[in-house]
Amino acid sequence: MMETELFQAVLNLQSPWKITKIDFISESRLLEIWIDFIPGSEFDCSKCFHQGCKGYDTEEKTWRHLNFFQYRCYLHCRVPRVTCPNCGVIQVDIPWARKKSGFSLLMESLILIMAMDMPISKVHLC
Ligand SMILES: [Zn+2]
Structure with missing residues (x-):
């Protein structure tokens, strides 16, 4: 599919990450993108970098991403936790956001750039 x-x-996004669904809601000025991983994928431990860790479970997360023109954009993904032989059960790193952040990396970058040039109370995102 072309837009995907x-x-x-x-x-x-590189393998095993892929977009599985895109919702473009014109009246709400909203673009929502669902990202998932290929079932059975193995991941590197985000703490000790042990390779080939098998999936344990997943947690649904949402991140605010950069606007797509006048449309607010949100990314959704079930983020895997893996079983690492050294660290136990641990959440994997994802390429578009830091752990525990509700913003994508690009959105965080934009906020930092805006905050450098204006009082933080003047930074509006939508
Ligand atoms: Zn580990």
């Missing part, structure tokens, strides 16, 4: 490939390229 386009957004996958824009977000620089």
